[in-house]
Amino acid sequence: MPVRQLAPAIVNRIAAGEVVERPASVVKELVENALDAGAARIDVITDGGGRRQIAVTDDGAGMSREDLALAVERHATSKLPDNDLMAIQTLGFRGEALPSIGAVARLVITTRCIGSPHAWALAVDAGMKSEIRPAALTAGTRVEVRDLFYATPARLKFLKTDRTEAEAIREVVRRLAMSRPDVAFTVAGEERAPVTWAAVHDRLARLGDVLGPEFHANAVAVRGGREALAIEGFAGLPTFSRANALAQYLFVNGRPVRDKLLVGAVRAAYADYLARDRHPIVALFVSVDTREVDVNVHPAKTEVRFRDPGLVRSLIIRSLQEALSRDSQRASTTGGGATIAAFRAGGPRRRTWDWRRSPARPPLSPLTAGTAALVRVPDGLAEAAQTAFDVGAPSADVRGEFAAPASESFERPLGVARAQLHETYIVAQTRDGIVIVDQHAAHERLVYERLKNALDRSGIARQILLIPEVVELDEGDVERLVARAEELSRYGLVLEPFGPGAVAVRETPALLGEIDAGALVHDLAEHMAEWDEALPLERRLMHVAATMACHGSVRAGRRLRPEEMNALLREMETTPNSGQCNHGRPTYVELKLTDIERLFGR
Numbered sequence: 001m002p003v004r005q006l007a008p009a010i011v012n013r014i015a016a017g018e019v020v021e022r023p024a025s026v027v028k029e030l031v032e033n034a035l036d037a038g039a040a041r042i043d044v045i046t047d048g049g050g051r052r053q054i055a056v057t058d059d060g061a062g063m064s065r066e067d068l069a070l071a072v073e074r075h076a077t078s079k080l081p082d083n084d085l086m087a088i089q090t091l092g093f094r095g096e097a098l099p100s101i102g103a104v105a106r107l108v109i110t111t112r113c114i115g116s117p118h119a120w121a122l123a124v125d126a127g128m129k130s131e132i133r134p135a136a137l138t139a140g141t142r143v144e145v146r147d148l149f150y151a152t153p154a155r156l157k158f159l160k161t162d163r164t165e166a167e168a169i170r171e172v173v174r175r176l177a178m179s180r181p182d183v184a185f186t187v188a189g190e191e192r193a194p195v196t197w198a199a200v201h202d203r204l205a206r207l208g209d210v211l212g213p214e215f216h217a218n219a220v221a222v223r224g225g226r227e228a229l230a231i232e233g234f235a236g237l238p239t240f241s242r243a244n245a246l247a248q249y250l251f252v253n254g255r256p257v258r259d260k261l262l263v264g265a266v267r268a269a270y271a272d273y274l275a276r277d278r279h280p281i282v283a284l285f286v287s288v289d290t291r292e293v294d295v296n297v298h299p300a301k302t303e304v305r306f307r308d309p310g311l312v313r314s315l316i317i318r319s320l321q322e323a324l325s326r327d328s329q330r331a332s333t334t335g336g337g338a339t340i341a342a343f344r345a346g347g348p349r350r351r352t353w354d355w356r357r358s359p360a361r362p363p364l365s366p367l368t369a370g371t372a373a374l375v376r377v378p379d380g381l382a383e384a385a386q387t388a389f390d391v392g393a394p395s396a397d398v399r400g401e402f403a404a405p406a407s408e409s410f411e412r413p414l415g416v417a418r419a420q421l422h423e424t425y426i427v428a429q430t431r432d433g434i435v436i437v438d439q440h441a442a443h444e445r446l447v448y449e450r451l452k453n454a455l456d457r458s459g460i461a462r463q464i465l466l467i468p469e470v471v472e473l474d475e476g477d478v479e480r481l482v483a484r485a486e487e488l489s490r491y492g493l494v495l496e497p498f499g500p501g502a503v504a505v506r507e508t509p510a511l512l513g514e515i516d517a518g519a520l521v522h523d524l525a526e527h528m529a530e531w532d533e534a535l536p537l538e539r540r541l542m543h544v545a546a547t548m549a550c551h552g553s554v555r556a557g558r559r560l561r562p563e564e565m566n567a568l569l570r571e572m573e574t575t576p577n578s579g580q581c582n583h584g585r586p587t588y589v590e591l592k593l594t595d596i597e598r599l600f601g602r
Contacts, residue, residue, distance in 0.1 A: 008127075009103065009126075009127045011074075019096050019097060019100040019101075019300070020100050020101055020104060020148075021300070022050075022158075022159060022165060022168060023046070023049060023050025023051055023054060023148055023159075023165050023168070023169055024050070024165065024168035024169045024171070024172045025300065026050065026054055026101055026105075026145055026148065027044060027046075027050065027054060027056065027169045027172050027173065028172045028176075029092065029097035029098075029101070030054070030056040030097070030143050030145075031044065031056060031172070031173060031176050032091035032092050032097075032176070033091075033092055033097065033098075033141075033143075034056060034058035034060055034140075034141065035091055035176065035180060035183065036060075036079060036090045036091055036092055037058060037060030037061045037062070037140070037141065038060045038061050039058035039059055039060035039140065039183060040059055040182075040183055040184065040199065041058065041059050041183065041184040041185075041186075041199075042056065042057070042058045042183060042184070042185050042186070043055075043056070043057045043058075043185075043186045043188075044056050044169070044173055044185070044186065044187045044188070045057075045188050045189065046166060046169055046187075046188075046189040046191075047189065047190055048162050048190075049159070049160075049161065049162030049163065049164070049165030049166045049169075049189075049191065050148060050165050050166065050169055050189075051147075051148045051149065051156070051159060051162070051165065052146065052147065052148075053144070053145070053146050054144070054145040054148070054169075055142065055143070055144045055145075056142070056143050057140065057141070057142045057143075058140045058141055058142075059139055059140040060140045060141060061113060061114065061140075062111045062112045062113035062114065062116070062119075062139060062140050062141055063111040063113055063120075063141065064113050064116065064120075065120045065132055067113075068109060068111055068120050068122050068132060069122070069132060071098050071109065071122075072098050072099050072102055072107070072109070072122065072124050072129060073095075073099060074095065074096065074099045075094070075095045075096065076095045077092070077093060077094065077095035079092055079093045079095075080093055085296050088290055088295055088296070089290065091254070091255055091301070092301075093296075094301075098124075098143075099124075099127075101124075101145055102124030102125075102126075102127060102129075103124075103126065103127045103151065104126070104148065104149050104150075104151045104152050104155070105126075105145050105146065105147055105148045105149065105150065105151065106123070106124075106125050106126070106145070106146040106147050106150070107123065107124040107125075107143070107144070107145055108121065108122070108123045108124075108143070108144045108146075109121065109122050109123075109124075109141065109142075109143050109144075110135045110137050110141070110142045110143075110144075111137070111140070111141040111142070112137045112138070112139055112140065112141075114139070118134050118135070118136070119134070119135040119136060119137035120132050120133070120134060120135060121133055121134070121135035126150075126151035127151070162191055163191050163192075166189050166191035166192060167191075167192075169187070169189070170187055170192070170195070173185055173187050174210050175249060175251075175256040176256065177197050177206065177210055178206060178207060178210055178211075178249055178251075178256075178283055179251050179254045179255070179256060179285070180254070181199070181200050181201070181202065181203050181205070181206030182199055182200075182201065183199055184196070184197065184198050184199040185197045197209050197210060203233075203234075203285075204216060204219065204221075204234055207219070207234055207283050211247070211281070211283070214240070215234075215236060215240075215281060218236055218237045218239075218240035219234040219235065219236055219237075219281075220234065220235055220236075220237065220323045220324060220326065220327045221233075221234055221323060222234060222235050222282075222284065222319050222320060222323040223319065223323070224315055224316075224318060224319025224322065225287075225315055225319065226315065228288060228289040228292065229286070229287070229288045229289075229292070229311070229312065229315060230286070230287040230288075231284065231285070231286055231287075231315055231316055231319045232284075232285050232287075233251075233282065233283045233284040233285045234282070234283050235280060235281075235282045235283075235284070235320055235323055235324065236280055236281035236282060237324075237327065237579065237580075238270060238273035238274055238280065238324065238577075238579070238580045238584050239579060239580045239584065239585070239586040240281060241274055241278040241279060241280055241281065241584060242278070242279050242280075242281060243277065243278065243279070244279055245263065245279040247279070247281040247282075248263060248266055248279065248280070248281070248282050249282065249283040249284070250262045250263070250266075250282075250284050250286070251283075251284065251285045251286065252286045252288065252293060252295075252304050253286070253287060253288065253290065253293070253295075254285070255295065255301065255304075256302070257302055257303065257304050258302050258303070259303060259304055261306065261309050261312065261313055262284070262286070262312075262316065264313070265312070265313045265316040265317050265320075266280060266282055266284070266316070266320065267279075268313075268317050269316065269317045269320035269321050269324075270320070270324075272321075272577070272582075273324065273577060273580060273584055274583075274584035275583040275584045275585075278584045282320075284316065284320075286312065286316070288306070288312070291307075292306065292307045292308065293305065293306050293307065294306075294307075324577070325576050325577070327579075410429060410430055410431045411431055412430075412569070412570075412573065413430075413573050414428055414430070414435050414437070414569040414570075414572060414573055414588065415428035415429045415430035415431075415434070415435055415569070416428055416429055416566060416569075417562055417565035417566045417569060420439075420559065420560055420565065421436075423558060423559050424438070424439060424440070425437065425438060425439065426439055426560070426565045426568065426569070428565075428569055430590075432592055432593055433590060433591050433592040433593050433595070433596070434590075434591050434596070435588050435589070435590050435591075436588060436589045436590075436591070437568070437569065437572070437587060437588040438581075438585075438586075438587055438588065439558075439560065439565075439568065441580075441581035441585055441586075441587045442568060442572055442578065442581070442587040442588065443568060444581045444582055445572075445575065445577060445578050445580065445581050445582060445587060446568075446571055446572065446575050446578065448582050449575050449576060449577065449578075451491065451509070460490070460491055460492035460509050460510070461492065461509070461510040462492040462494065462507040462508065462509065462510055463492075463507065463508055463509075463510040464506065464507050465505065465506060465507065465508065465517075468504040468505060468506045469504070469505045469517045469518060470498050470502050470503070470504050470505075471502060471503050471504075471505060471517065471518045471521045471522070472501055472502045473501060473502060473503065473521070473522070473525055474501065474525075475500055475501055476529075477525035477528070477529065478497060478500070478501060478502065478503055480525065480528040480529065481495060481503055481521070481524065481525055481528065482495075482496070482497050482503070484528065488524070491509060492507065492508060492509030492510065493505070493507070493508060493509060493520070493524075494506045494507035495521065503521065505517045505518075505521060508520075572587070572588075
């Protein structure tokens with residue numbers, strides 16, 4: 001077949017497939033145009049998940065009649081005054097959005113610029129433009145899109161339900177609202193109740209409005225960078241995490257992006273705090289010279305390329321780690337709320353006592369019998385009363401050797417130890433509440449931080465086993481352990497092959513004291529089976545340290561003396577990252593007196 005030039009209408013529909021993927025893509029392009037026009041308020045209204053109607057109204061600068069006529073032409077834009085693609089200061093710059101939308105839907109643009117006596121309106125129906133006519137509008141621009149993809153019916157088959165598409169639209173507006181807290185946004189549609197975010201001058205306040213008050217209460221400020229690269233934003237505490245990475249919001253020069261480099265940097269920064277199946281909640285804003293980043297990678301403009309990706313990655317990791325270390329003793333405030341919710345999960349439970357159906361009890365003690373005779377208690381009633389107050393054997397160790405603490409002890413962040421419950425949890429009293437500490441999780445973090453400090457200073461001291469412990473393993477596990485024997489020796493674990501299916505452990509870290517070397521080696525072998533050769537050495541060594549810390553920490557079920565409990569609390573207060581264990585779980589839960597009083601309806 002001969003080569004021929006495609007018709008302009010076909011070209012526009014082909015190009016629209018890259019720019020207009022779904023209704024959310026339309027909203028993204030229109031809202032970005034409104035922000036570039038200097039809007040202070042943007043309203044988004046949808047119907048049918050955006051496929052029936054999308055209306056975006058702003059109070060920006062608007063367009064003149066001449067600009068409106070060119071705005072729906074391909075590659076016509078006002079955002080590249082110098083034709084320099086390396087100095088892009090706006091969100092949009094390609095000049096493809098409006099003509100692409102008009103090629104696959106019914107588009108109506110009504111706009112009025114400052115100083116114009118009235119507004120102008122232009123309609124585009126499947127690529128066919130109408131005449132420009134006068135219209136009524138106070139100021140700014142209103143863009144209405146109806147019957148999306150009616151000109152390309154095949155695309156309709158790939159759209160999801162109205163509710164799903166509406167949620168995708170909200171997510172797009174949510175990201176843009178986080179990047180511009182100085183602009184007011186409203187999102188409304190028949191699928192869900194309208195949402196309004198008022199303009200504010202505090203970025204954390206806007207993030208709290210969008211992501212919820214829990215993020216506001218559990219976020220730490222992030223600031224870093226150097227020279228022409230600045231990093232700021234807020235990061236959630238490690239104990240305030242999610243099961244997926246959908247709550248990671250990354251921006252480059254105010255542009256929402258989904259960049260693998262940035263996502264990988266966030267994961268690396270939290271690697272020392274979170275389990276592998278947990279993901280942090282962050283909102284990071286990277287500001288960089290426009291000549292150091294290329295945003296002209298994809299028509300959707302959600303991908304970027306940095307001139308020096310290694311520098312960007314290292315600065316993000318360092319900034320996040322510094323922010324987390326500043327508030328390393330904090331645990332998420334959701335712990336108390338979750339505890340209250342757990343107490344009330346099944347609703348209030350009240351048990352009434354029927355003394356007439358009580359089982360027979362043993363004879364009263366002499367003291368109780370004497371008291372009953374003194375007040376002439378009727379026969380059987382004293383027994384029933386004693387039975388009612390008999391709650392069985394206590395499950396807590398509240399021992400008499402707890403001396404009365406000094407008053408200043410209650411002013412410490414974690415208070416003073418008052419009891420040990422089930423030989424696992426330490427209950428401490430503060431000035432205005434109580435703190436419940438998981439002794440194993442807390443000590444695991446303390447040992448881990450000691451291992452890291454010892455490694456940084458002079459290496460970890462070893463203790464030689466009088467009789468080497470032989471651990472039987474699969475041949476593959478033995479090969480992996482022997483291949484990384486030098487790495488393990490840096491942490492004080494010295495082993496060597498002992499035949500084809502075993503290793504002999506000759507030295508263990510002195511810091512851990514007496515441990516089960518066999519269990520430790522088995523766990524290390526399992527971790528190494530999952531390691532990729534590309535995994536940095538530092539990450540692998542941190543995995544080794546975390547595993548050793550888990551085996552060398554105080555186990556649940558061990559009874560602690562009062563001085564041991566208080567020593568653990570004091571060390572937690574001075575140790576970085578003590579608010580969570582090596583797996584990202586909280587080491588303590590704090591309950592204020594107000595929380596406890598709510599339980600009793602006071």
